[in-house]
Amino acid sequence: MKFFFFHLMPYGALDLDYLDNHESPWVTLPNNHYDPKKGFELYHRYLDELELADQLGFDGVCVNEHHQTAYGMMPAPNLLAGALARRTTNAKICVLGRALPIINEPITIAEEFAMLDNLLGGRFIVGFVRGIGCEYHASGANPGFSLERFREAHDLIIRAWTETGPFEFEGKHFHLQYVNCWPRPYQDPHPPIWVPTQGSFETVEWAAHPDRKYTYLLTFSPIKSVQSNMDNYRRVAEGYGYESTPDQLGWATPIYVAETDEIARKEAEEHIENFFNKFLYSPMEYKMPPGYSSVASYKKVMEQKMRVRMKYLSFNNLIDEGMFLCGSPATVVETLQKREHDLGFQNLVAMLQFGTLPAELTDKNLRMFAGEVMPKLQASSPHVARETAPAAE
Amino acid sequence: MADHTSETIEISGCKTAVLRGGSGPIMLFLHGAGGAGAWSPYMDALAKRYNLIVPSHPGFGASDTPEWLDNMSDLAFFYLDLMEQLELNDVHVVGNSLGGWLAMEIAVRSTQRIKSLTLVSPAGIHVKGVPKGDIFLWDPETRVRNTFVNQKMADARLAVVPTEEEADITLKNHFITAKLAWQPRFYNPDLRKWLHRIDVPTMILWGEGDKIIPVPYGEALKELIPGSELRVIADCGHLPHQEKTDEFIAGVNAITEGVAA
Numbered sequence: 121m122k123f124f125f126f127h128l129m130p131y132g133a134l135d136l137d138y139l140d141n142h143e144s145p146w147v148t149l150p151n152n153h154y155d156p157k158k159g160f161e162l163y164h165r166y167l168d169e170l171e172l173a174d175q176l177g178f179d180g181v182c183v184n185e186h187h188q189t190a191y192g193m194m195p196a197p198n199l200l201a202g203a204l205a206r207r208t209t210n211a212k213i214c215v216l217g218r219a220l221p222i223i224n225e226p227i228t229i230a231e232e233f234a235m236l237d238n239l240l241g242g243r244f245i246v247g248f249v250r251g252i253g254c255e256y257h258a259s260g261a262n263p264g265f266s267l268e269r270f271r272e273a274h275d276l277i278i279r280a281w282t283e284t285g286p287f288e289f290e291g292k293h294f295h296l297q298y299v300n301c302w303p304r305p306y307q308d309p310h311p312p313i314w315v316p317t318q319g320s321f322e323t324v325e326w327a328a329h330p331d332r333k334y335t336y337l338l339t340f341s342p343i344k345s346v347q348s349n350m351d352n353y354r355r356v357a358e359g360y361g362y363e364s365t366p367d368q369l370g371w372a373t374p375i376y377v378a379e380t381d382e383i384a385r386k387e388a389e390e391h392i393e394n395f396f397n398k399f400l401y402s403p404m405e406y407k408m409p410p411g412y413s414s415v416a417s418y419k420k421v422m423e424q425k426m427r428v429r430m431k432y433l434s435f436n437n438l439i440d441e442g443m444f445l446c447g448s449p450a451t452v453v454e455t456l457q458k459r460e461h462d463l464g465f466q467n468l469v470a471m472l473q474f475g476t477l478p479a480e481l482t483d484k485n486l487r488m489f490a491g492e493v494m495p496k497l498q499a500s501s502p503h504v505a506r507e508t509a510p511a512a513e
Numbered sequence: 514m515a516d517h518t519s520e521t522i523e524i525s526g527c528k529t530a531v532l533r534g535g536s537g538p539i540m541l542f543l544h545g546a547g548g549a550g551a552w553s554p555y556m557d558a559l560a561k562r563y564n565l566i567v568p569s570h571p572g573f574g575a576s577d578t579p580e581w582l583d584n585m586s587d588l589a590f591f592y593l594d595l596m597e598q599l600e601l602n603d604v605h606v607v608g609n610s611l612g613g614w615l616a617m618e619i620a621v622r623s624t625q626r627i628k629s630l631t632l633v634s635p636a637g638i639h640v641k642g643v644p645k646g647d648i649f650l651w652d653p654e655t656r657v658r659n660t661f662v663n664q665k666m667a668d669a670r671l672a673v674v675p676t677e678e679e680a681d682i683t684l685k686n687h688f689i690t691a692k693l694a695w696q697p698r699f700y701n702p703d704l705r706k707w708l709h710r711i712d713v714p715t716m717i718l719w720g721e722g723d724k725i726i727p728v729p730y731g732e733a734l735k736e737l738i739p740g741s742e743l744r745v746i747a748d749c750g751h752l753p754h755q756e757k758t759d760e761f762i763a764g765v766n767a768i769t770e771g772v773a774a
Contacts, residue, residue, distance in 0.1 A: 409649060
């Protein structure tokens with residue numbers, strides 16, 4: 121198993137009573153709820169935590185992109201990846217990911233990622249996402265063209281990285297007379313590409329395609345949904361005539377480790393409930409803008425996930441649904457072994473800070489996870505790896 | 514209910530569902546974001562005087578969603594094709610909301626086959642400093658409540674439990690509406706530059722209590738469309754043809770009989 125520390129960089133100083141007067145921490149929560157002095161402290165604290173993870177031996181540290189929200193303070197994750205580049209030595213820096221369709225000039229993503237790959241000497245993994253529904257309200261990007269724009273922007277970026285320029289890119293949404301990406305990426309042919317997802321029909325068939333074999337990262341979902349989506353990825357790969365490998369699958373989940381199950385629960389309960397109910401919460405119209413998915417995908421998401429997401433998620437709900445992993449090192453190791461066996465993934469993306477979890481508990485969680493969980497699982501592998509996907513190192 | 518038919522015709526490679534009823538002068542009704550729905554009382558009222566044609570736009574209702582459909586311009590040219598293919602002349606065009614926007618997009622391209630326009634709380638332009646309601650952010654109940662002034666009509670709408678097929682069509686309509694109107698939100702920045710080309714008698718009807726597109730939009734359109742008349746209907750929301758059918762019919766008849774303006 122490989123271990124990645126994922127940080128959302130939430131605005132942890134959020135007034136948690138905001139829901140009395142506002143619908144959501146996304147898009148419509150007035151930004152006078154944000155105090156820049158607290159923001160200054162939080163950015164530096166969170167970067168310290170990511171740097172600590174590098175020192176503790178994590179395989180990678182991850183940041184991502186969200187807009188107009190208290191959920192995550194990273195509208196421009198590449199800025200933080202740049203800051204981390206100079207202060208980390210071993211861990212891969214992972215930007216999981218950039219939302220391609222909401223950018224009007226996706227060539228800038230090819231350029232910025234290529235810069236980071238050079239700066240990091242290849243110690244870099246990139247993520248491509250469509251962006252969750254709220255981003256379409258926040259950016260004005262049309263959700264009805266999200267999928268077309270995602271695929272076209274992706275094709276532009278890959279060609280910019282792999283073909284000798286200048287060439288003309290002739291897309292429907294993006295048409296560029298001159299594509300000639302300076303700098304070129306450090307890694308050959310380009311950085312590994314991950315696709316964080318909550319599992320849509322459209323994404324799995326695209327990500328698993330033999331031309332791509334991108335690492336499919338299931339995020340913050342009930343474990344049944346994670347299982348069915350990973351099974352589906354393997355099935356789709358089989359349909360394409362190849363057997364997918366565990367490094368093509370990743371699972372992103374919040375985790376908290378403490379001395380005993382009781383202590384872990386006592387320390388994490390309030391903060392994980394805040395994460396799911398106060399930071400992640402938004403009404404359906406925010407999450408699923410019309411046209412973002414096909415009608416069939418929309419109905420599938422409604423049935424599978426919103427059943428869970430639209431109610432108050434208590435600590436017990438979260439444990440029962442497999443959406444939070446919490447306990448002593450022995451409990452966490454045992455659960456991860458079972459998950460690795462059942463799900464067949466290699467990449468564990470652990471969110472070890474969530475919601476309002478304070479600095480001292482985050483520090484403790486990181487150290488216990490690195491000291492008492494990782495060593496027991498580092499050598500494990502769900503299957504014998506057969507071939508490595510070309511795009512995933 | 515007057516006799517009416519429901520048929521599917523092929524226009525520009527798109528199988529198009531069409532409701533037809535009545536006799537008299539040709540009238541083309543262009544529905545809004547919610548779709549054409551089933552034959553309704555306001556269609557019945559129109560069919561008493563007109564040869565009424567109510568297509569479901571490409572992408573809506575039981576019509577196909579063709580590959581070529583990306584924007585309102587595509588729909589406008591589709592309807593020019595439709596009028597040509599069905600050999601419709603001297604057409605009284607009526608459009609509500611998104612359909613009113615569409616009527617203007619058609620008319621700025623050509624009024625050759627159009628005899629009059631009735632724009633019923635149309636989208637299509639933006640008036641700076643006057644926000645519109647956000648039907649994409651409102652939850653379904655708020656959307657219905659903000660559509661009507663008369664909350665008994667909203668209650669009745671909300672009490673209907675749709676079949677799965679109807680629920681799918683509601684989603685289909687909402688999804689294609691977003692594709693056509695998400696950004697810029699429910700308008701075409703170029704349209705207002707060319708509204709002076711509309712050279713047929715034009716009636717603009719607006720619900721005084723419209724929370725989706727407020728009355729100042731009607732006032733702006735009256736200035737932009739030469740010779741147009743604006744009638745503001747009291748105690749009425751975004752769908753005057755449904756909420757104030759008599760006043761709607763009176764407005765339509767006024768323009769078709771040439772008494773307006």
